Amino acid sequence: MLEYRLPDLDLEQIARSGQCFCWRALEWGGYGVTAAGRYLEVKQQGDLFCFTCAEEEFYAFWRGYFDLDADYGAVKRAIDPEDALLTRAAAFGGGIRLLRQDLWEVMVCFLLSQNNNITRITRSVRLLCRRWGEHRSAPGTRAGSYFTFPGPDDLAGAAQEDFAAIGFGYRAKYMAALCAQMRDGGLARLEAELRPADGAQAERRLMELYGVGKKVADCICLFGLHKRDFFPVDTHIRHVLEARYPLGFPFERYQGSLGILQQYLFYYDLYHG
DNA sequence: AGCCAGGAAGTCC
DNA sequence: GGACTTCATGGC
Numbered sequence: 001m002l003e004y005r006l007p008d009l010d011l012e013q014i015a016r017s018g019q020c021f022c023w024r025a026l027e028w029g030g031y032g033v034t035a036a037g038r039y040l041e042v043k044q045q046g047d048l049f050c051f052t053c054a055e056e057e058f059y060a061f062w063r064g065y066f067d068l069d070a071d072y073g074a075v076k077r078a079i080d081p082e083d084a085l086l087t088r089a090a091a092f093g094g095g096i097r098l099l100r101q102d103l104w105e106v107m108v109c110f111l112l113s114q115n116n117n118i119t120r121i122t123r124s125v126r127l128l129c130r131r132w133g134e135h136r137s138a139p140g141t142r143a144g145s146y147f148t149f150p151g152p153d154d155l156a157g158a159a160q161e162d163f164a165a166i167g168f169g170y171r172a173k174y175m176a177a178l179c180a181q182m183r184d185g186g187l188a189r190l191e192a193e194l195r196p197a198d199g200a201q202a203e204r205r206l207m208e209l210y211g212v213g214k215k216v217a218d219c220i221c222l223f224g225l226h227k228r229d230f231f232p233v234d235t236h237i238r239h240v241l242e243a244r245y246p247l248g249f250p251f252e253r254y255q256g257s258l259g260i261l262q263q264y265l266f267y268y269d270l271y272h273g
Numbered sequence: 274a275g276c277c278a279g280g281a282a283g284t285c286c
Numbered sequence: 287g288g289a290c291t292t293c294a295t296g297g298c
Contacts, residue, residue, distance in 0.1 A: 117280085117294070215282065
């Protein structure tokens with residue numbers, strides 16, 4: 001059990017932020033986090049966090065996952081104090097961080113996200129993992145075991161109908177096509193192409209995938225490739241931009257952290273009273 | 274309480 | 287511009 005005091009981090013906000021769909025709220029107040037074949041339980045009390053992993057694994061993986069090397073306080077301080085909405089949004093959802101998630105997991109989750117809601121996406125992902133993921137034991141955690149997120153090769157035996165049956169709806173055909181393309185090294189080749197690419201190239205390449213339009217491609221770039229200047233525009237953000245930034249959002253001013261501000265605005269629009 | 278309509282982090286044709 | 291799957295959600 002590891003304990004750290006960490007700034008600018010709020011587990012509940014991240015869990016509800018809609019950037020990840022593999023977190024589970026546990027009865028005792030902690031969260032079970034599945035990512036890239038690993039599992040961790042973490043509990044927050046104020047700015048004090050208890051992690052179930054060993055220090056070694058924390059530094060090797062989870063520190064990066066939670067993006068703990070980035071200075072979110074600096075991002076918030078750089079917000080124009082005359083921008084009342086952004087200031088309020090950052091105060092309201094200031095515990096959100098951009099997780100460094102697994103690319104494949106993000107691709108699948110956001111392929112599912114179109115015309116869908118967070119609750120239902122989470123449910124579909126849970127069913128996907130339970131059916132095709134690997135059941136592993138997790139000593140030192142309260143749950144004791146977890147299911148990994150199945151990779152494209154794990155899903156070789158899954159048909160379009162199987163995806164439809166776990167709530168994918170009409171998106172099942174996108175998922176089947178994605179799995180077919182990403183099997184047998186396809187995913188590794190795509191990732192090798194995307195990582196070094198600039199934002200525009202990565203976005204264009206992702207949009208070639210069936211079922212991936214600009215919005216989903218932008219989410220994959222932001223959450224799956226950690227390209228921090230993507231600013232996905234969905235129905236909520238579109239509404240905010242139209243209502244609150246009639247002269248245009250100051251994209252140039254916030255180069256380098258646009259994705260974080262997008263998260264603050266999205267979360268604020270979704271949950272503030 | 275139980276039903277029903279509108280809507281959900283959009284994309285394809 | 288219309289169709290698309292399904293279902294949690296809120297209004298009545």
